[in-house]
Amino acid sequence: MSTGLPPREDLVGALSWKMRRLSGETVLFHQAIADRLGINPTDLKCLDLASSGPGPLTAGRLAEVSGLTSGAITGVVNRLEKAGLVSREQDPNDRRKVIIVVNPNGPDKVVGLFGSITDSMMELCSRYDDHELALVLDFVNLAAQATHNEATKLQQSTGMHAACS
Numbered sequence: 001m002s003t004g005l006p007p008r009e010d011l012v013g014a015l016s017w018k019m020r021r022l023s024g025e026t027v028l029f030h031q032a033i034a035d036r037l038g039i040n041p042t043d044l045k046c047l048d049l050a051s052s053g054p055g056p057l058t059a060g061r062l063a064e065v066s067g068l069t070s071g072a073i074t075g076v077v078n079r080l081e082k083a084g085l086v087s088r089e090q091d092p093n094d095r096r097k098v099i100i101v102v103n104p105n106g107p108d109k110v111v112g113l114f115g116s117i118t119d120s121m122m123e124l125c126s127r128y129d130d131h132e133l134a135l136v137l138d139f140v141n142l143a144a145q146a147t148h149n150e151a152t153k154l155q156q157s158t159g160m161h162a163a164c165s
Contacts, residue, residue, distance in 0.1 A: 019143070027041065029117065030044055030045070033110070033113050033114070036113055037083055037085070037109065037110065037113070038082075038083050039079050039080060039083050039085070040079070042066075042068070042072075042076060043076050043079050043080055043083075044110075045066065046062060046066050046068070046073070046076045046077075046080070047080055047085055047086065047102070047106070047110065049062060049065050049066055050062055050086065050100050050102050051102040051106070051107050056089075056099045056100060056101045056102070057099070057100050058091065058097045058098060058099055058100070059073050059074070059077060059088075059097075059098045059099075059100055060073075060097070062076075062077075062100055067151065067152075067155055077100055080100075084103060084105075084106065085102065085106035085109070085110075086100050086101060086102050086103060086106065087100075087103060088100065088101070089101050
């Protein structure tokens with residue numbers, strides 16, 4: 001009995017292609033957001049990392065979680081600071097360390113630029129029931145973890161961190 005679906009290998013191939021397209025469109029979207037903020041996409045991702053944690057990060061910790069070198073992070077923080085999105089503060093417990101503090105109004109600038117796509121994604125989610133959304137969420141979580149693992153392998157195999165553009 002036919003399921004009416006294409007063969008599995010065709011589905012997997014189409015999914016792979018569409019994920020590549022989504023990745024490319026996401027990169028272009030983040031480039032457009034970064035351009036509006038006067039920064040680059042790497043800076044935008046580092047701002048996201050700095051603002052999504054439990055508290056301020058040291059520059060060294062931001063380098064670790066981003067996979068960038070300490071030199072690249074210095075450039076990132078310089079640009080984020082110039083754009084008014086973060087500030088540097090001395091760590092009160094260790095004055096050799098610098099803490100990157102996300103400025104209170106910084107995320108508001110960014111969130112405002114994501115408003116329209118957030119609305120579009122909410123509309124898209126309304127097409128699926130809770131069970132289907134749970135399956136999509138599981139797939140996206142596992143795909144993100146696989147991507148993270150592969151990036152880590154690449155960084156470790158070259159013995160270098162990614163460079164900032």
